[in-house]
Structure formats: C-alpha cells, structure tokens
Amino acid sequence: MLLSHPNYPLKDHLTNTMKRALKKYVPPKLKYFNEKLVKGTLKIIALTHDFGKATSYFQRYIRGEKVKSSLKRHSAISFLLTNWVIRETIENNYYQLFSLCVKNHHSFLSNPIHDFNIDKEILEKQFNELNIDFINKVLDENKFPVIKCDFDDLWDSFRELEDVYDEIEYEENNLKYEFYFLYIYLFSLLISSDKEDVIFRGKFLSSNLNVPDSIECYIKTFLKKNKIDYLRTKMFFEVAKRVDELNLNHKIYSLNAPTGMGKTLTVFNFALKLANRIKKEKKTDMRIIYCLPFLSIIDQNYEVLKKALSYILKNLDSDMLLKHHHLSEIYYKVDEEVLDEDKALHLIETWNSKIIVTTFMQLFYSIFSNKNKNLKKFQSLSNSIIILDEIQAIPYKYWFAINKVFSFLAEEYNIYFVLCTATLPMIFKNNIEILKNKEEYFKEMNRIKMRIHKNEMNLKEFIDLVSEDIQKNPHKDFLIVLNTIRSSKEVYQSLKEMGLDGDFYYLSTNIYPKERLRRIKKINKNKNRKIIVSTQLIEAGVDISVDIVYRDIAPLDCLNQTAGRCNRHNEGKKGIVNIVKLIDDNGKRFSSYIYENHLITKTEELLNDYEIIEEKEFLRLNNLYFKKLSIYKDKSKEILKTIENFRYEDVENKFKLIENIPSLDLFVCVEDEAKRIWKKYEEIKEIKDVFKRRKEFLKIKKDFYDYVISVPEYALKGKEIPLENLDKIDEKYYDRETGFRVIEDKTIIL
Structure with a gap:
C-alpha cells in the first residue's frame, strides 16, 4: 500500500x-x-x-x-x-x-x-x-x-x-x-x-449553521439614559430598515456616523440582516468577516459581539463566532468538544466559522501576499460580507489599488464590503451610505469644540500650558496625546512631579499589553479626577471619555479619532480638544518623526482658517481633507502593475499596512505570572522535537505575548545593552510606570 x-x-x-x-x-x-x-x-x-x-x-x-x-x-x-x-x-x-x-x-x-x-x-x-x-x-x-x-x-x-x-x-x-x-x-x-x-484524516467537517436573523431583541434590552442613547437606538433601527431597500447587485456600502454612536452593533446587525436576505433571495450562505485595524480593540469588539450573540443563541461555539489575529488564543470548541492545538489552529487560520473577528493585517495579507500561510484563507472570502471598521486607518497611498482590487473581488467572488468610520476616506466613489440622513446625526452630536493653537511650542512651554489648565479645572479629566514615546514620558513625568491633584495614568506601547489593558480598565472604573498621558494608541476604539484633550498635531483623521475620546457620551458641558504643534530641542516637530509631511500640510491648510471648530463641522472638513488625498495614486499604480505582471513575490513588499521598523521583541518579567510563563517558555525551548516544541508553545503563546514589547533597534544603538530578540528584561531595563528605559528621540512605536 x-x-x-x-x-x-x-x-x-x-x-x-x-x-x-x-x-x-x-x-x-x-x-x-x-x-x-x-x-x-x-x-x-x-x-x-x-x-x-x-x-x-x-x-x-x-x-x-x-x-x-x-x-x-x-x-x-x-x-x-x-x-x-x-x-x-x-x-x-x-x-x-x-x-x-x-x-x-x-x-x-x-x-x-x-x-x-x-x-x-x-x-x-x-x-x-x-x-x-x-x-x-x-x-x-x-x-x-x-x-x-x-x-x-x-x-x-x-x-x-x-x-x-x-x-x-x-x-x-x-x-x-x-x-x-x-x-x-x-x-x-x-x-x-x-x-x-x-x-x-478521514473526518469531514460539517456545519449547517445559519447566522441569526438580527440582534434587535438584544438592543431592546438597553436602557436609554440620555439623548445620545436615544440617538444610538434610532440609528440602529434606521440602518436595519435599509437592508430591505438595497439592490443586492450593489456590493459596496458605508456607515459614516459620529464617534461614540454604537457603530459596532449597528453595522453587525446590518450584516446579519443582509446575510439573511441574500440567503432567502439568492439561496447563498454568507460568512461575516468583521475587520479592525488595531489589536488593542479586537478583543473589545469581539466581546461586544459575543455578548450580543450569546443573548440570542443557546450555544455559541467557534464554528459560529471566531477571533483571529497573530496573538489570539489557539482555542476552537464545537459540540462541547475542545479540539487539540493542530486542529484548532488550522480551523482558525482558514476562518472555519460563520462570523470572524479579525485584523486588517489578516484580511489584506490574504489578498496582497504570496505566502502559503496567508493565502490558505483566501478561499474563505467568497460569499462573504466584510466589515472594514475604522477604515480611515488604511494608508491613503493604497486607496486607488484597494478600490480596483476590492471592486473586482466583489463582483467575481460575491463579496459585500461595508466601510465603517466616523471619518470616511474617499476609497470608493460608488459606495452607498446606509445611514441616509447622516448629516443630521453629525449636527446632533455637537459634543466638543476643537481649539487650534497656531504657534509652535517646545515641551517646556507645553507643560506650562497644560499644568495651568489642569489647575484651573480641578474637577475635569484630562487626556494628553503625544506623537513620540520620548515626548510622552517627559510630559508625564513633569506633570506628575508638580504634585497636581488627580490620578495619573501613562499609556504607550512601551508598556506591556497586559498592563496597558489593566490601566484602561482602571481608568474607566475610577471616579476620581484623571490625568492621562498617552501616545496614539488611544486614538481608535479605546472606550474612554474625558473633559479636556491636548493633542500634538497629526493628520486630520487622527485628530478626529482622538477627539472621539472627549465627552464621548455627551455627559454635559462641551468638551475641549486642543490641537498644538510641538517641537523638540532642535526645532523639529515631533509629528515629523511619525507622519509624512504632506499629510500634516494638508491638515494645516484646513485648520489654519479656524481658531475654534465645532464638532458638527467635522464631516465637511473630513470630506475636504480626503478629497485632497485622493489624488495620490503612484504607490497604488505600482501595486496594480505588480498584479498585471503576475509578480506575486513582490506584492507584499509593495503593500505595507505598517512600515516595518527593525525591532527587538522583549519579554517583560516584573510580575509573578510573567515569571511563571517565562519558566514554562524556557522548558519548551529545551524540547528537541520541533513539532512538539511548536505545539507546546501554542498553548502559552497568547499569555506569553501579553508580556512582550517591541523596541526599535535604533533605540538601542550606541548603548551597551546585551539584548537579543525575545530576551527577558526586568526592572533594570523596565520602569513599572513608564516602561522600557532606554529610548532614543526617534522612537515611534505606535
């Protein structure tokens, strides 16, 4: 045989x-x-x-x-x-x-x-x-x-x-x-x-599951405490009704609504109802793929969907709802059976579920890649409804290519795309808006005003400005968002040393993930006055709300996302978002270390005419900003030429959602649980059988990376620090409050 x-x-x-x-x-x-x-x-x-x-x-x-x-x-x-x-x-x-x-x-x-x-x-x-x-x-x-x-x-x-x-x-x-x-x-x-x-082997997978009709009965359990709650509910049901009006031959839609309006459940319910209408009229089973740009909000949104589905379904197994990103737990349960790691990993990586919550990285590199591991889930894109939440996170230079490729895939592989954001970029010209009267919602949600500080200032001047404001507003919560880790640490330490009244919190990717999540939870539970200093990781999807924000200049869509953390739930008096232009000791803007200059230029062209901008103006300004960016097509044309010439091996180098900065992954070992996991990791490294070693690591992978930070190599350049990739660090190189200790000016961990 x-x-x-x-x-x-x-x-x-x-x-x-x-x-x-x-x-x-x-x-x-x-x-x-x-x-x-x-x-x-x-x-x-x-x-x-x-x-x-x-x-x-x-x-x-x-x-x-x-x-x-x-x-x-x-x-x-x-x-x-x-x-x-x-x-x-x-x-x-x-x-x-x-x-x-x-x-x-x-x-x-x-x-x-x-x-x-x-x-x-x-x-x-x-x-x-x-x-x-x-x-x-x-x-x-x-x-x-x-x-x-x-x-x-x-x-x-x-x-x-x-x-x-x-x-x-x-x-x-x-x-x-x-x-x-x-x-x-x-x-x-x-x-x-x-x-x-x-x-x-001989066992074939079978599933006759259908996605639920909707989650409307779950939404009806929500108490309406204020005006914004009523607006959220109104938007939810208006969007739900739109499904019956659609021409199913059209495949690209958008939900453009203000921050804090409950877009997650609204767009998910839209996708459920759309899937059921397609099933009824076209006899086609659809998969729903919910994509988000940042790992920091994947778990949060997954839990939101899980809670809604658990209210409706008696059993919620992995073949109905699945989470997938490179650090997600290797866990797959079906019919009361928890599958072993090899089976679970395969089903997760091939998206063997009716509803998948995943990252932009996983989606886009199942299309713009040549790698075996990435492409094995391309087959799962057929007959799907793909929700692209926080779509503004896609770099503008790829819009033209995404338009061309996604429009093609929509028609030939029966994919429906739903773009979801408060700041809708002009990727598609033919997308149908599913919130008919969105302008009314933007006018109603006039929760903040944005104050534009025209003059550049150094960090000392900025710290003086913010500390004075903090003292003048003793009952207000503050959020200060800066562009580099170095500037964020300096501002945090200076403000804290002043003895200002309030509970201080520091957030950046310099802090290991488990501790970051712990701090965000504390912020939301703490009823005392809070002063939060953060890098850009706070921008999208992190559900916190403060009274006053200071934000170093950034592209307009980033400013809008930060503004979404101010007076998020319309708690009373209008929130204030201050936009400042910070420079380092050499007179160079901190924003220039992070963003392309012309993005800042296009933003300032729009902001310079204002001293104060009301939130109801954001929609118009966003449209003007994205119109300015839509002319940039050179990078997209390179990608399309790569496709036309069948250069599969080059496409991933042309399409980069995140620019790869050479870095070291370091395991932060400052708490007992981390020490236990590191000990287990060292035991696994001693296993000689490569397949067994890999299988054992999969069991601890999620917990292991809860303690890992990435530090750019140039942050260590010239320092006598004997660190290698996946080395363990303790208090010698890690400060429990502000994270990794040795950071150069140009550190731009996002």
Whole structure:
C-alpha cells in the first residue's frame, strides 16, 4: 500500500483532498475563464497534487529509510503529471498554468516564469520510479485520461507552458486580473484542503449553521439614559430598515456616523440582516468577516459581539463566532468538544466559522501576499460580507489599488464590503451610505469644540500650558496625546512631579499589553479626577471619555479619532480638544518623526482658517481633507502593475499596512505570572522535537505575548545593552510606570 503520510494511504489522501476542495469551492462569476472548466481544473489539481509520492524514493522515505533529499521531493514531479492531465482534458491551454498550484503547494507563489527552471535529470529519475499503475487507476476511477506518455512527452508538455505564459502576458489587463486571483483562489483551495485532510484524516467537517436573523431583541434590552442613547437606538433601527431597500447587485456600502454612536452593533446587525436576505433571495450562505485595524480593540469588539450573540443563541461555539489575529488564543470548541492545538489552529487560520473577528493585517495579507500561510484563507472570502471598521486607518497611498482590487473581488467572488468610520476616506466613489440622513446625526452630536493653537511650542512651554489648565479645572479629566514615546514620558513625568491633584495614568506601547489593558480598565472604573498621558494608541476604539484633550498635531483623521475620546457620551458641558504643534530641542516637530509631511500640510491648510471648530463641522472638513488625498495614486499604480505582471513575490513588499521598523521583541518579567510563563517558555525551548516544541508553545503563546514589547533597534544603538530578540528584561531595563528605559528621540512605536 502506498502512503502519503505515516499510516495514511495515498489514495485516501488524494481522493479526500479532492472532495474537500470541491466542497469548499464557490463558483466565481468569471468573464474570461469558464466556470465548469475551472471546477474541472480544481478537481484535477487536488486529485493529482501528491502523485509524486508514488515514487519508490518517497515510499522508502515515508517508511523511515534514508533517501537523498532531491529524490524524495514530490511537488515538481506531481506538477508535471498534473500539467499533462489538464492538457489532455481541457483544450484551452491557459488552464495548464494552474498546474503550478501543485508545484508550489508546499512553498509560495511567484511569477510563473520562475517556475520553469526545474531539474530535468532528477525528474526523469523520479518518473522512472513512479507506480504508474497506481496513478492510472486513480485517474481512471475519476474519469480522467490515464498517463500513456513517456518522460520526453511529459517534459515537452511542460516546456509548452513557457509559450502559454508568453501568450497570457499580452492579454488585456482585465483578463490578467481574473487569472491573477483565480490562481490564488485555486491555490488556496488546494493548500487549505490538503492541510485539513492531513490533520483530520478521514473526518469531514460539517456545519449547517445559519447566522441569526438580527440582534434587535438584544438592543431592546438597553436602557436609554440620555439623548445620545436615544440617538444610538434610532440609528440602529434606521440602518436595519435599509437592508430591505438595497439592490443586492450593489456590493459596496458605508456607515459614516459620529464617534461614540454604537457603530459596532449597528453595522453587525446590518450584516446579519443582509446575510439573511441574500440567503432567502439568492439561496447563498454568507460568512461575516468583521475587520479592525488595531489589536488593542479586537478583543473589545469581539466581546461586544459575543455578548450580543450569546443573548440570542443557546450555544455559541467557534464554528459560529471566531477571533483571529497573530496573538489570539489557539482555542476552537464545537459540540462541547475542545479540539487539540493542530486542529484548532488550522480551523482558525482558514476562518472555519460563520462570523470572524479579525485584523486588517489578516484580511489584506490574504489578498496582497504570496505566502502559503496567508493565502490558505483566501478561499474563505467568497460569499462573504466584510466589515472594514475604522477604515480611515488604511494608508491613503493604497486607496486607488484597494478600490480596483476590492471592486473586482466583489463582483467575481460575491463579496459585500461595508466601510465603517466616523471619518470616511474617499476609497470608493460608488459606495452607498446606509445611514441616509447622516448629516443630521453629525449636527446632533455637537459634543466638543476643537481649539487650534497656531504657534509652535517646545515641551517646556507645553507643560506650562497644560499644568495651568489642569489647575484651573480641578474637577475635569484630562487626556494628553503625544506623537513620540520620548515626548510622552517627559510630559508625564513633569506633570506628575508638580504634585497636581488627580490620578495619573501613562499609556504607550512601551508598556506591556497586559498592563496597558489593566490601566484602561482602571481608568474607566475610577471616579476620581484623571490625568492621562498617552501616545496614539488611544486614538481608535479605546472606550474612554474625558473633559479636556491636548493633542500634538497629526493628520486630520487622527485628530478626529482622538477627539472621539472627549465627552464621548455627551455627559454635559462641551468638551475641549486642543490641537498644538510641538517641537523638540532642535526645532523639529515631533509629528515629523511619525507622519509624512504632506499629510500634516494638508491638515494645516484646513485648520489654519479656524481658531475654534465645532464638532458638527467635522464631516465637511473630513470630506475636504480626503478629497485632497485622493489624488495620490503612484504607490497604488505600482501595486496594480505588480498584479498585471503576475509578480506575486513582490506584492507584499509593495503593500505595507505598517512600515516595518527593525525591532527587538522583549519579554517583560516584573510580575509573578510573567515569571511563571517565562519558566514554562524556557522548558519548551529545551524540547528537541520541533513539532512538539511548536505545539507546546501554542498553548502559552497568547499569555506569553501579553508580556512582550517591541523596541526599535535604533533605540538601542550606541548603548551597551546585551539584548537579543525575545530576551527577558526586568526592572533594570523596565520602569513599572513608564516602561522600557532606554529610548532614543526617534522612537515611534505606535
């Protein structure tokens, strides 16, 4: 008996992988390729992807014998066989290029031109050691042409692919887009099904779950204490009613409403009702993918949705609601069974759930990437409603590319996009607003006024200004948001040393995550006067409310997000948001260390005409600001050119949601629980079996990273500090109040 994996018959693995891939497959709405031929191609790819394991070399290896590495490999010889079967089955030779899914199913995608350089001599040796009878029996049972050729014929059919690729390179761009993402789609179906079969063996996953009709009965339990509560409820039900009015052929929507209006539950309910209408009218089951830009608010929003769904559903398992980010707990429960780490990790990373709460990073890099790990969830995007909350966090330079790519995916892969924000960027020109009278809500929510300080000031002048204001307003809560860790620490320490009345809190990514969350909870529970100094991490989604804010100059959308932490619940007298322009000892603005200069320039062009701006003016100013930014398309055009040229290996370098700053991850060991986890980590490092070591680390990964901070390498430059990545630090390098001790001026941890 031929094996694919220890104790697993090769034939079972091939046929089960094919069945899994076909079960996952959702027919795209294609313009240039034929859907039936695509499905047939997928069937061939999945069935033949491990034909190369039918060599005597691999079979000896899987049974524990030593075999030369180049001879036991199976992807390249499997690819040649797959290509031949597609060529004999489908007349259109463009479909042969999809056989490259097989060649790369244990690696990553790249420009097909790179895949044509393979070792003929090795492949011929492998071909001569193939169990052709086994292969032909599998093909014949599935009604595909059997292999009757010799190796030279097989090689010649492979060499034809270069000519096929030359032809497709000269096709129109729309066909290229279709090929580009169809290749990713088939690759995603193959690798997710292959991995799933290896992990679950003969067990097939089944779920007949439907998302709830709505969460309206849950919303009706909320008490309405003030005007803003009534406005939130009014908006919730107005948006809910909109679902019945929509033309389902339109795929891109937006919810543009003021901060603090309860957009999370409103847009989620909209998605539930939309999914149910699509199910009823189009007989299509939809998945809901709720995406957020920051890890700091993922857990918060997940708990909000979990609470709402738990009110409605008797059982809430992981196949209904799932959280996924790179630090999320590896936990998956279904039908009272908690799955082991390998099974759980696979189901989480392939988004095997009806409702997923995840990050922008996870979503965008399932599209703009070539990596196996990222692309295996691309197949889960078909038939989905994707909520992009805090959409303004997407860098403006990618708007044009996102417009083009998302519009294409919406039509061909049946994806509905819902953009959700208080500051709506002009990414799409054809998005339909689901809050019809949004202007009225912005006028009603006139909770704050923004005061523009025209002149630049240094930190000493700023500290004098803020301390005077704090003393003049002894019962007011203050939030001071600064652009760099260095400036935030200096302001915090100076104000605290003055003996000002109030409870002081410091927040930045210099503080390990568990302690940051602890401080935010304390802020919300504390009824005393509070003085909070923070970096930009406070901006979006952190649900705190103060009376007076000071914010160092930043792009307008960032200023608006910070303003959302002021008088958030309309508690009484208008809040005040002071915008200042801070400079360092060299006269350089702190904002220049963080933001591109023209973003600040465009912001100041709008703000310079004002001394005071009412909140009701924000909508108009935001629209003007985003209009100024929409002309920048150069970076987007580079990304689109990369797609048109099939340069899969370059796309992730072109599309960067976060600029990578070389940094060290350091484990902060200043509390007992951290010491316990570090001890466990050191025990795990001693495990010699790499797979067992990885499995054991997954058990503590979430708790481990609760104590990890990232410090830019240049913060350590010139310092005699013997630290390496994932080293442990204690009070020598970590201050319990303000975090990591050695920080350079340019530290810009966001």
